Amino acid sequence: MKILKQAKGLLYGLLIPFIVYIFFGVLRPRVFLTGGLSTLYTILVQSITTCILGWGMHFSMTVGSLDFSIAAEMIMYEIIATIFYHMGGFLPMVLGTIACSFLFGMVKAFVKELIAVKSMVLGLALTYIIASIGEVLSTNRNTVIGTDATMLAGPPFNFIILIGTGLVMWYLLSRSRFGAHARAVGGNAVLAKSAGINEHVIGFEASMVGSVFAGIAAVFTLSRGAGVTAQNGLASIGSAFSALMCVFIAMFIGKYVSATVGIYIGAVTMSIISIGLVSIGFDSELNSTVTSAFLLILMTYTILTETRLADKVRREVAAARIRKDSSN
Amino acid sequence: MKKMRKVLAGLLTGAMVLSMAAFTASAEDVELVNFKMGYFDTGSQDGTTVPLRNNLVAAIESLGAEGVSVQPAGNTPDDYLDALDTLISQGVDAIALPWVSFMFAGTPAAVKKCEDAGVYYGFYWGVDVETLGEDTLAFCQDSDHFMGCFYQQENDAAYAAMETLHNYGCDKVGYIGLAASNELQENSRDYGVLKACEDFGMEILVEQRDQNVTTTAEGGATTVENFLTAYPEMQGIVIAGNTQFVMPGIDQVITSKGLTDFKVAAIDFPDAMETYAQDGVLVYDAGAHVTGPVYLTILAANAMNGTPLITKGQSFNQQYIKLTSSEEIEQWVSIADEIVYNTDELLQCLQVVNPEFDVEAFDEMVRNYSYADIMARHHAE
Numbered sequence: 001m002k003i004l005k006q007a008k009g010l011l012y013g014l015l016i017p018f019i020v021y022i023f024f025g026v027l028r029p030r031v032f033l034t035g036g037l038s039t040l041y042t043i044l045v046q047s048i049t050t051c052i053l054g055w056g057m058h059f060s061m062t063v064g065s066l067d068f069s070i071a072a073e074m075i076m077y078e079i080i081a082t083i084f085y086h087m088g089g090f091l092p093m094v095l096g097t098i099a100c101s102f103l104f105g106m107v108k109a110f111v112k113e114l115i116a117v118k119s120m121v122l123g124l125a126l127t128y129i130i131a132s133i134g135e136v137l138s139t140n141r142n143t144v145i146g147t148d149a150t151m152l153a154g155p156p157f158n159f160i161i162l163i164g165t166g167l168v169m170w171y172l173l174s175r176s177r178f179g180a181h182a183r184a185v186g187g188n189a190v191l192a193k194s195a196g197i198n199e200h201v202i203g204f205e206a207s208m209v210g211s212v213f214a215g216i217a218a219v220f221t222l223s224r225g226a227g228v229t230a231q232n233g234l235a236s237i238g239s240a241f242s243a244l245m246c247v248f249i250a251m252f253i254g255k256y257v258s259a260t261v262g263i264y265i266g267a268v269t270m271s272i273i274s275i276g277l278v279s280i281g282f283d284s285e286l287n288s289t290v291t292s293a294f295l296l297i298l299m300t301y302t303i304l305t306e307t308r309l310a311d312k313v314r315r316e317v318a319a320a321r322i323r324k325d326s327s328n
Numbered sequence: 329m330k331k332m333r334k335v336l337a338g339l340l341t342g343a344m345v346l347s348m349a350a351f352t353a354s355a356e357d358v359e360l361v362n363f364k365m366g367y368f369d370t371g372s373q374d375g376t377t378v379p380l381r382n383n384l385v386a387a388i389e390s391l392g393a394e395g396v397s398v399q400p401a402g403n404t405p406d407d408y409l410d411a412l413d414t415l416i417s418q419g420v421d422a423i424a425l426p427w428v429s430f431m432f433a434g435t436p437a438a439v440k441k442c443e444d445a446g447v448y449y450g451f452y453w454g455v456d457v458e459t460l461g462e463d464t465l466a467f468c469q470d471s472d473h474f475m476g477c478f479y480q481q482e483n484d485a486a487y488a489a490m491e492t493l494h495n496y497g498c499d500k501v502g503y504i505g506l507a508a509s510n511e512l513q514e515n516s517r518d519y520g521v522l523k524a525c526e527d528f529g530m531e532i533l534v535e536q537r538d539q540n541v542t543t544t545a546e547g548g549a550t551t552v553e554n555f556l557t558a559y560p561e562m563q564g565i566v567i568a569g570n571t572q573f574v575m576p577g578i579d580q581v582i583t584s585k586g587l588t589d590f591k592v593a594a595i596d597f598p599d600a601m602e603t604y605a606q607d608g609v610l611v612y613d614a615g616a617h618v619t620g621p622v623y624l625t626i627l628a629a630n631a632m633n634g635t636p637l638i639t640k641g642q643s644f645n646q647q648y649i650k651l652t653s654s655e656e657i658e659q660w661v662s663i664a665d666e667i668v669y670n671t672d673e674l675l676q677c678l679q680v681v682n683p684e685f686d687v688e689a690f691d692e693m694v695r696n697y698s699y700a701d702i703m704a705r706h707h708a709e
Contacts, residue, residue, distance in 0.1 A: 031558050042557045046550055075544075138373040144576050144600040147583065153549075154584065225545030227576025227599070232371045233402055238540035274550070279558035284538045285507060 009256035016253065017269040024276030031279045043271040045153075048162050049221045051267035053239065054246035055169045056213030058259055059179075059206035061247055062186040063199075065112070067207070069126035070214050071239035073108070076134040077101050077218030078228035082143045090149045094219050101215020102208075109207035113200045127234055135230040144227035153223035161220050162264075165213065170260045178205050238288070242270055245295050252298045358680050360392030363632040365625055366420030366447075368411055368429065369397040374572035375599040380618035383668055384424070387622040390671040391629040391678065396420050403539075405434025412438055416445045422628030423447055424621035427454025427477065436463040439474070443467055448628045450475030452620025456643035474641035475627040478620040478694070482595075485614040485648050486520030489566050489593035492612035492652055494528040496591045498564030502555040503535045504542055506569035517568035517595060533559045539570075548574025552581045567594035571613070579604045595648075605657035613657055616649035619668055623694055626677045635679035637687045644690075647697040660699060663707055668697070673705070 025032035031039055053070055060067045077097050084096035108126065115122060151157055173179045184192040185202045193199060222228055249269060250262025257265065273294065277287050365388045369381060388395040396418050400411040408429045415423055423442060430438050435451075442449035451460075457477050460468075468474040493501055503521065524530060534555060541547035551574065555562055567574065575598035582590050588608060597615030604610035623644065630637045651657045669677075676682045677690065 028558065035557075035560075039557050042553050046553065049546065132371075135371045135373065140378075141373070142599060143373070144603070147580070150580055150584070153580070221546045224549050224580070225547075225577035226549075226580035227545040229374050229544065229573050230372065231543065232399070235543065239544075275554050275557055278534055278536070278554040281534055284536045284541070287538050288540060 010261065012255075013253040013257035013262060013265050016249065017265055017272055020269055020272045020276070024272065024279060028276070028279040032276070039275065043268060043275060045158055045224075046271040046274065047264070047267035048158060049217050049224070050239075050242045050246055050270055051162065051264050052165050052213050052217040052220065053243035054250070054263040054267060055165065055260070056210040056217065057240070057243050058169075058247055058250070058263060059172070059182050059209050060203075062182045063203050063206045064186060064189070065203065065206070066120050066123060066244075067112075067126070067210060068120065068123040068237055068240040068244075069108075069130055070210050070243065071236040072127045072130040072134065072231065073101075073104070073211060074214040074218045074221065074239070075228060075231050075236055076104075076130050076137065077215045078222045079134050079138045079141075079143055079230060081218055081222050082145055082228060083137065083141065085145045085149050086142060090151075093145070093149055093222075094152075097219050098212070098215045101212050101218070105208045105211025105215075108211055109204045112207050113204050116200070124234065127236065127240075131230070131232055131234075131236060135232055138228075138230040143229065145222060147226070150223045150226050152220055158220065161216065165216055166260055166264065169213075170258070172209065173260055174258060178202070182206055242291075245270060245291065248295055248298060252302050358678075360629070360678070360680070361632045361634075363393050363421040363628070364396050364419060365393045365628060366396045366398070366415035366418065366423040367621055368408065368415075368424075368426060369399055370403075371399050375601070376572050376596050376615060376618065379597075379616065380621065383618050384621040384625065386667050386671075387625045387669065387674055390674040391625060393625065393629060393632075400429070403429065405430050405437075409434055409437055409441070412441055416441060416447065420447055421632060422475075422624070423449045424624040425449055425451050427451035427479075429453075432461055435460060436467065439464050439467045443471060443473060446473065448473050448475055448631055450477065450624045450627065450641065452478040452624060452646065453617070454479050457641055458643070468641060471641065472636075472639070475624055475631070476638065476641035476644060478623055478644045478646040480617050480646050480648055482517045483520035483523065485595050485650065486517035486566070486568055487524045488520075488650055488652065489568070489595060489612050489614065490521055490524030490530060491528065493564045493566060493591055493593045494524070494530055496564065496611055497589070498591050499528065499530045500533055500559070500561055500563050501530060502552075502559065502562050502565045503532045504548075504551060504565060504567045504570070504574060505535060505537050507537055507539060521566060521568060533562055542570040543573045545573065545575075545577040545580075548577030549581050550577070552578045556581075556585070556587075563589070564591040564593070567592060567596075569595060571596040571615075572598040575601070575604060575610070579607055579609050582609050583607050597649075602658050602661040605654035605661075608654065610657060611654055612650075612652055614648040614650045616668075617646060619694075619697055620646050622669060622674075623690075626674065626690070630677075630679055633678060633680045637679065637685075637690055644694045646694060649697075649699050649702075651699070656699070663703065668702060670706075 021032060053074065056070050057067065077100060080100050081093050081097040085093040112122065152161060181192070181197045181202050184195065184197055185199050189199055246263045246266030249266030250259050253262050253265065270291065273291055274287070277290060282290070367384055370377060385395055396415060398411045398414045400407040412423070425438055427435065454477050456479050460477065505517065521532065525532060536542060536551045541551055552565065555565065565578065571594040575594065578592060591611045592609050593612035594610065595614045597613055598604070601610060601613060623646070627637055649660065651660050677685055677693070679685055
């Protein structure tokens with residue numbers, strides 16, 4: 001019964017990418033409907049980076065901290081990965097980058113909890129700082145890797161990375177004490193504190209998870225692009241915004257699927273939109289406008305639905321009170 | 329014949345520099361005026377910005393000046409105007425302005441700021457003086473401080489890129505370019521691409537101009553994947569900007585898919601371009617247009633030393649290095665000649681050192697900048 005309910009929920013969740021896919025399929029059937037599996041494969045591969053970043057952002061957002069610096073962090077780890085690659089090749093590149101993401105993640109999480117400001121401004125400030133570190137690290141360095149180190153971008157490794165990271169995400173979210181505590185802090189920090197949950201420890205761990213996920217995304221993204229260029233200032237925000245949209249889509253379909261699956265569905269939806277806009281020859285400079293508009297529609301719908309639901313509950317409570325008063 | 333002309337031009341420039349040196353006093357005898365040369369540094373480590381910065385810094389040091397750099401907060405004209413204020417507040421004597429960052433919207437304000445501050449200024453990566461616009465010319469056309477504009481023949485570079493693709497049999501192409509707002513004037517990369525389409529019967533199937541995508545390697549991979557998914561008939565790609573960012577990802581996708589007949593022609597030199605040439609992907613690249621700020625520094629140094637080469641700002645046609653085959657690309661990379669003009673050559677461009685050097689000689693030097701010129705000056709057997 002539970003499995004049936006989950007399957008039904010998944011089908012509901014898949015409605016968004018399905019509708020978007022069909023929309024573009026009608027406009028360009030040769031690409032989306034009769035073009036074989038290559039389009040689907042491209043969509044799935046292109047969604048991996050955004051999805052992992054979205055998973056990384058999720059816990060920070062759950063505990064009330066919108067951290068845009070995760071994309072700048074990913075780019076910095078990509079630069080670090082190229083350094084490790086030129087020092088020792090593929091294996092040091094992978095292991096060194098993940099280790100660095102762990103270490104730097106600790107420092108970043110510590111700084112965030114030390115400042116203890118749950119504001120977007122802190123995230124933007126961190127973006128500037130991390131982007132600067134990336135620039136310094138890439139100065140006078142070759143930040144292109146050889147084809148021998150790009151195997152992770154191809155099958156089956158790309159999907160192994162996705163599924164492996166997804167399983168970790170699922171465990172943290174659904175099976176770990178950390179996940180439960182994060183939800184508790186995000187739901188009601190005061191109540192969580194009175195239940196003995198240390199808000200700062202959870203915030204620290206949430207930030208750490210984000211950093212390690214950014215490290216994983218960096219290794220995969222570098223493998224896909226075979227090179228990286230430091231992005232100064234807030235130039236990396238675009239990538240963070242895509243990940244953020246995945247989280248919002250996950251929230252939108254949160255009633256039907258878990259956040260792990262929801263974020264992946266969000267990333268797939270974003271990829272479909274990306275390829276769809278190219279296939280219909282849409283002005284590429286307006287792509288961000290379209291995706292932002294899509295997000296706005298989802299957010300507006302979510303807010304309206306929640307408001308109606310809250311109104312309905314209020315009305316029911318009021319009606320129950322009236323019934324109770326009249327019976328007395 | 330074309331190559332022979334290039335070699336001859338290089339040899340002539342070399343001979344000119346040497347003959348001028350014969351007339352001159354030793355540079356050590358002359359005490360150069362120290363001045364502050366201001367410039368914008370985005371901090372980017374890409375294959376175009378790094379050689380531009382290195383050449384500029386080398387020129388500033390060679391000509392006895394002190395470099396003052398500022399990093400704009402972003403890429404908008406307003407960001408650059410704010411950064412210009414910072415440079416002026418640092419007491420610079422001359423400034424090299426990247427026109428492409430100010431555009432038509434920010435240029436009048438930039439010129440007015442420089443005029444008000446009384447600093448020497450000029451544009452590189454831009455348009456010719458006549459195209460600056462009435463608002464700008466009203467401020468600068470009779471000014472002693474305006475050193476002029478250095479511009480490339482953007483349309484020629486783009487046209488040659490398309491012609492090369494056509495010669496490789498790639499007539500259905502995808503286009504990766506700068507934001508359309510950068511490409512309004514006739515001397516633009518867009519114009520060259522469109523003209524080539526008309527002349528060779530080529531077709532642009534799709535464009536990608538989103539700066540969020542075209543400034544990362546992964547964005548390059550995503551773009552070419554999208555192109556090939558949506559337009560399987562595509563035979564090549566012309567990259568009219570941001571090549572240094574997207575090229576690793578593009579090469580990665582094309583080689584991994586084994587598309588041996590799919591070719592890329594580009595403007596701007598990326599890192600590791602010899603790899604892309606060896607892969608058989610990159611068949612044309614125009615770049616190394618990094619000398620504009622160096623030329624402005626030469627003009628500023630002459631003015632600061634009391635021997636201005638020009639009395640009124642004028643246009644100079646700055647050159648691209650155009651590499652038209654995989655072989656040429658590999659040869660260019662092998663010389664690894666990053667500093668285009670060495671100290672001796674730069675000092676010979678100062679009238680206090682070399683009284684024979686005049687604006688005609690300067691203009692000739694600017695026009696002769698090419699692969700053959702560099703080979704003749706620095707790598708003559």
